[in-house]
Amino acid sequence: MQSNTSHISIVLCRPQFAGNVGAAARCGKNMGIGRLVVVGKPNLDQDEMYRRATHVAAEVIDGIRYVDNLEAALADFQYIVGTTARLGGARGPVVSPREMAEKVSGISQENRVALLFGPEDAGLTNDELRFCHLVVNIPTAEFKSLNLSHAVMILCYEIFSCRLSTEGRFVSKLASSQELEGMYGQVAELLVRIGFLNSQNPEYWMMHIRRLLSRTGLHSKEVKIIRGICRQMDWFLESRGKEDKKT
Amino acid sequence: MQSNTSHISIVLCRPQFAGNVGAAARCGKNMGIGRLVVVGKPNLDQDEMYRRATHVAAEVIDGIRYVDNLEAALADFQYIVGTTARLGGARGPVVSPREMAEKVSGISQENRVALLFGPEDAGLTNDELRFCHLVVNIPTAEFKSLNLSHAVMILCYEIFSCRLSTEGRFVSKLASSQELEGMYGQVAELLVRIGFLNSQNPEYWMMHIRRLLSRTGLHSKEVKIIRGICRQMDWFLESRGKEDKKT
Structure with a gap:
């Protein structure tokens, strides 16, 4: 009270x-x-x-x-x-x-x-x-x-x-499980693409990455930042491929 | 405790x-x-x-x-x-x-x-x-x-x-400030390289990334994982450039 x-x-x-x-x-x-x-x-x-x-x-x-x-x-x-x-x-x-x-x-x-x-x-x-x-x-x-x-x-x-x-002033809203899973899926895909994760068995390293990101309690905005980085990375790889083809 | x-x-x-x-x-x-x-x-x-x-x-x-x-x-x-x-x-x-x-x-x-x-x-x-x-x-x-x-x-x-x-909660050793600063430098460099961060003013988004990674308390091993991902990304971008030049 x-x-x-x-x-x-x-x-x-x-x-x-x-x-x-x-x-x-x-x-x-x-x-x-x-x-x-x-x-x-x-x-x-x-x-x-x-x-x-x-x-x-x-x-x-x-x-x-x-x-x-x-x-x-x-x-x-x-x-x-x-x-x-x-x-x-x-x-x-x-x-x-x-x-x-x-x-x-x-x-x-x-x-x-x-x-x-x-x-x-x-x-x-x-x-x-x-x-x-x-x-x-x-x-x-x-x-x-x-x-x-x-x-x-x-x-x-x-x-x-x-x-x-x-x-409850300090209780801020955390990302939902759905938001998190979407993010982890995108991260895993990218890490397989660049060869950091083995596509046969990505789980060992993904577990470490999940653990370190989740225990902090991620906010929705932070999930969006991480997904934004992945998207940018994809875009960069994509556009670089195209440029290289042009030359 | x-x-x-x-x-x-x-x-x-x-x-x-x-x-x-x-x-x-x-x-x-x-x-x-x-x-x-x-x-x-x-x-x-x-x-x-x-x-x-x-x-x-x-x-x-x-x-x-x-x-x-x-x-x-x-x-x-x-x-x-x-x-x-x-x-x-x-x-x-x-x-x-x-x-x-x-x-x-x-x-x-x-x-x-x-x-x-x-x-x-x-x-x-x-x-x-x-x-x-x-x-x-x-x-x-x-x-x-x-x-x-x-x-x-x-x-x-x-x-x-x-x-x-x-x-008696398990408490393990965290990365030092020096280890973290090395990692953040590498992350920022990569994010500038792929155009996620503006090289003129990288600090706003880096602050959010620092906060979300640091408040969890990163372990040395996790710092190494993140640096490993950055290195792999750099290598991938590098080798892709070379391959493209060859063709």
Whole structure:
């Protein structure tokens, strides 16, 4: 199901670096999430913030809601997703970004959702995590400390991709078996003609050729390209024969 | 199956900003990918690069391999993943980061894989994309322009998160970029000779042919078969010319 991204906000709790706030705005904008809340009245360099946001996400920076404390910032949200790099009993169960995205796709239809991130140095405290309905941990190798804006990107990307996987944007149409067989017949004929295949037993090498072309999943257009090459080759051989006869 | 990240490199082609190179090094380190190649001798501010990498990824910056041109940078890789923000006929079929990760998890077991990213302003050119076995498009909302290091993060994250269910799937050795380039050169020559490609502008159709052959992951033996067909075709055209002269 498609998340309702107009119901989703990025909430940055006590961010320290203006560059990260700007970069987070850009990430949100890339993934269709245009609401940003900044908690704790940090002293942020406006130029750096706008620079990293780029002009396209400048409107996200213009629209930042600044709130003094976290409780007030979260008051109107119905579902709060927290993030943590640390794992352990005190933090309770965590989910992956992908599991979070699946949950949020349904919940965001009718509810306002906050994606909550802690400050760069220490992350969210246990106290702050208590507000959260769900806590996400981004899987990493040994080096766990993600840049804040990169953590924002991964969550926004998962939310945006989750809606896409059900829309099937990347499923493109492959050539039909009929198209493929027509092509292979034409290829085999040509290869016999030029003596690459033995007309008595063309199958061994054709099997290799089929295998290498088919496992890729050919599109109709690509089948037409291959058939076009074969046709051109035939035409070339033909017309050359005629020319040679003329001389 | 989890990717063998020690076989995977991040290749940044002509990056303009030291901060992005540093941030990309940190992203790689977060996700277990510690090799970084920088192409094109850019003039990068070392301090900014180390600052954004943080001390944990400093060793990635120390180990950067700087290479003058892309062809040399890619010569030893057996599978090259390119990235593009633009879609359209001239770029051929693209896959999602997730589909890419599934592919790479198997291929990286036995092969050196490059994740190739273009410069911040314009991305990879069509010429540069020709080296790629697979082209990835990161899905976005209307605002398509991702910061370079965020694009790096999404690909590295997907690779790290992917655990392919087809445990123990047969993974064999693929042809190197050098073998492939030799083959494509020979194919292009033949297609120009028979008039399928215009010698003035062979690149459009060659791009489609490259894409359809490369995304499958060609083995050395298959490269030899294709070159054998080209050679046979040349020989056939040659000997036919001679025969015709005799008569």
